[in-house]
Amino acid sequence: MAKSENYSALASDPASLMLTIFEKPGNATKRFPCAIDPFSRTLAAPISSERHYFSVCHKVGTNFSPTAKGFYIDTEARVIKFKSMDNGSTKLDIVGQGQDNIFAMVEPASEQEEYEALIYPQNADKKRIQARKVSYARYRQYVENEISVDVIAPIRQYWLTHIIELIPGDLHAVEKERIEYLIDTMLNEINKDYFDSVRKSILDYILKNEAEMKRLGIQQVLNQPIDWGDDFYKGIEPNEEWKHNVMMARMLMSENLCICSQATLELMKLWRDYKGYLFVNLPNPRDEPVDLHQFMSDQEAQMSKVKGLLSTDWNKSAVDILREELENLDKDQTKTFFESAATLMANQVRELIEQSLKAYVDFIQRYKLSNYPQPDEIIKREYDADSPFEDNFISINLGIDPQSNQIKFANSLEADVQVELESIIDLIVKQS
Numbered sequence: 260m261a262k263s264e265n266y267s268a269l270a271s272d273p274a275s276l277m278l279t280i281f282e283k284p285g286n287a288t289k290r291f292p293c294a295i296d297p298f299s300r301t302l303a304a305p306i307s308s309e310r311h312y313f314s315v316c317h318k319v320g321t322n323f324s325p326t327a328k329g330f331y332i333d334t335e336a337r338v339i340k341f342k343s344m345d346n347g348s349t350k351l352d353i354v355g356q357g358q359d360n361i362f363a364m365v366e367p368a369s370e371q372e373e374y375e376a377l378i379y380p381q382n383a384d385k386k387r388i389q390a391r392k393v394s395y396a397r398y399r400q401y402v403e404n405e406i407s408v409d410v411i412a413p414i415r416q417y418w419l420t421h422i423i424e425l426i427p428g429d430l431h432a433v434e435k436e437r438i439e440y441l442i443d444t445m446l447n448e449i450n451k452d453y454f455d456s457v458r459k460s461i462l463d464y465i466l467k468n469e470a471e472m473k474r475l476g477i478q479q480v481l482n483q484p485i486d487w488g489d490d491f492y493k494g495i496e497p498n499e500e501w502k503h504n505v506m507m508a509r510m511l512m513s514e515n516l517c518i519c520s521q522a523t524l525e526l527m528k529l530w531r532d533y534k535g536y537l538f539v540n541l542p543n544p545r546d547e548p549v550d551l552h553q554f555m556s557d558q559e560a561q562m563s564k565v566k567g568l569l570s571t572d573w574n575k576s577a578v579d580i581l582r583e584e585l586e587n588l589d590k591d592q593t594k595t596f597f598e599s600a601a602t603l604m605a606n607q608v609r610e611l612i613e614q615s616l617k618a619y620v621d622f623i624q625r626y627k628l629s630n631y632p633q634p635d636e637i638i639k640r641e642y643d644a645d646s647p648f649e650d651n652f653i654s655i656n657l658g659i660d661p662q663s664n665q666i667k668f669a670n671s672l673e674a675d676v677q678v679e680l681e682s683i684i685d686l687i688v689k690q691s
């Protein structure tokens with residue numbers, strides 16, 4: 260029967276109740292026992308009485324530490340005693356139960372073994388890899404769905420207030436509705452991360468008990484937290500010189516960095532109209548080929564066109580934006596602001612140059628073949644109607660050398676063609 264079954268209607272009809280068949284799920288992966296005791300007066304208290312029963316008032320250290328939960332009050336002797344909680348087993352354990360052997364007593368694989376299984380799958384221990392995957396899947400299921408947020412204290416409002424105070428209040432270039440949407444999305448994400456982190460902490464505490472690991476079907480905890488005092492610090496211990504350098508770096512950043520303003524957003528918005536231009540005009544695969552001189556002229560014309568467009572339209576629009584911002588700018592921040600604006604615009608032009616270089620390199624790589632055809636094969640293709648046309652963009656004339664009486668290219672492939680094509684890269688770079 261499913262959880263959504265109407266049990267009240269079923270119990271009111273004895274005949275239907277007698278005919279109902281109750282089946283236990285065949286696959287143990289579908290069963291997720293409770294990790295939190297729903298009847299405890301303490302919120303988020305783990306279940307601790309599956310194997311041993313203690314009265315509520317006699318459980319001394321149940322929720323203090325995994326080992327202290329064995330302390331109880333003996334009312335007859337009037338002393339505190341300790342009972343080991345790790346002995347014995349129960350049918351409630353998922354690990355070691357089930358006919359499908361998914362939760363058999365198989366030690367899950369380590370992180371290194373999982374990497375090796377991806378590289379060398381033929382040598383992998385599939386049972387150990389599967390046990391690691393199942394443990395991780397069940398761990399995520401408990402963190403995300405099986406532990407209710409009702410046992411977690413709400414996030415403190417002053418935390419959110421401090422976060423919102425870090426958001427600049429003069430983002431005039433962004434619509435009000437857009438700002439509200441971004442803030443709501445951010446707050447929802449913060450709230451979710453908070454509840455997930457607390458639920459993870461609760462589950463990590465519960466899984467410190469090996470008996471609970473078996474009961475919940477989680478044989479391995481990835482990135483298990485380290486108890487305070489159980490391990491030494493493995494980070495980098497900063498010396499005085501390092502601290503001084505960090506302090507100087509923070510001071511320089513606070514003096515030189517400029518917070519994004521309305522003018523910065525306007526400059527970025529303005530660049531959207533120009534970032535699609537390239538300093539090269541490359542032909543399409545089916546365009547008619549041209550001679551080398553015409554190809555070079557087309558590239559130089561494209562560079563002059565784009566450079567003129569940036570020098571006139573883009574530069575004028577950027578100056579108007581900066582002039583308007585200058586009227587409301589703090590005089591102490593003038594130098595820093597214009598340096599940051601110059602850096603932003605320089606990076607935009609550099610990005611355009613990089614895109615042009617990449618487009619030109621990809622264009623040349625289009626004609627790179629693993630095996631180039633021989634002249635005889637080219638001649639055969641000319642008379643074969645089914646052979647595709649060769650992709651080319653330059654036509655080079657052939658002529659007869661009067662001295663050697665041989666057919667040669669009018670332009671030398673190495674001295675003329677290669678040098679001219681490589682010079683385009685230098686021309687693109689010089690546009691900066």
